[in-house]
Amino acid sequence: MNDLWVSVAMLGVSVLLSELIRSAARVLPIDYRIYLREAASTFQLCCCTHELKLLGDSAQLELSYGLALTYTVTLVHLVTFQDATCNPTAALESVCRGTRSLRAAGVVIMLQFAAAVAAQSYVASAWSQGLSDIHLQQKSTDFRCFDPLGGTLLEAAVVELACAFVLQAACMHAHKLDERLQVHFIAAVVTAAVYAGGGISGAMFNPVLAFSIQFPCSGHTYLEYCFVYWLGPVLGKQWTGVHSL
Structure with missing residues (x-):
């Protein structure tokens, strides 16, 4: 259960950090504000999913706990993301619909992938502190990830x-x-x-x-x-x- 609470705390810190970035973006011009919100929200999505995946893979949570946590975190994402999509396909769709230029969509996608890489570094740094048993296990494997597919x-x-x-x-x-x-x-x-x-x-x-x-x-x-x-x-x-x- 200690592993669960440490992971919940890390989820909270990730959301809080991203929310601070989104709040700071409010003073920027609208174009830059959109870009920063997209990066911060994508970072939040990836960080939280990294932690949830680690919990699911290593802690063997009861199904009810896992589903409740997934639902709650998704709800938090939906409430905090504002107009960010965190998805390259949505950026490309906006180009097809004529609501965003190809250049603007390219910048959004670039920022999304940059945020995804930043999330990898962030969670690796957090896990290296060894605050829970599952973080220590992940550190002992040098943060390696193994075959995620359960089918063909x-x-x-x-x-x-x-x-x-x-x-x-x-x-x-x-x-x-x-x-x-x-x-x-x-x-x-x-x-x-x-x-x-x-x-x-x-x-x-x-x-x-x-x-x-x-x-x-x-x-x-x-x-x-x-x-x-x-x-x-x-x-x-x-x-x-x-x-x-």
């Missing part, structure tokens, strides 16, 4: 596609609910997707998040991870757009 490459890619499709569909229809219920609905969908697909692919359904969490893992090549974690979510998001026409 094709199965994992299909899971990522399906998760991205379901989440995008949920986001498109959430406005039909009472405004107070919308974030709870999305958080519940994300939690259900993680529960259903986590054992096969890890249920990232976000290219930049997967880049931070799964790409450093051994077991598969870079191109194989691209197939699963980049092509799968992009096709899932596009498939949702086709079905919405």
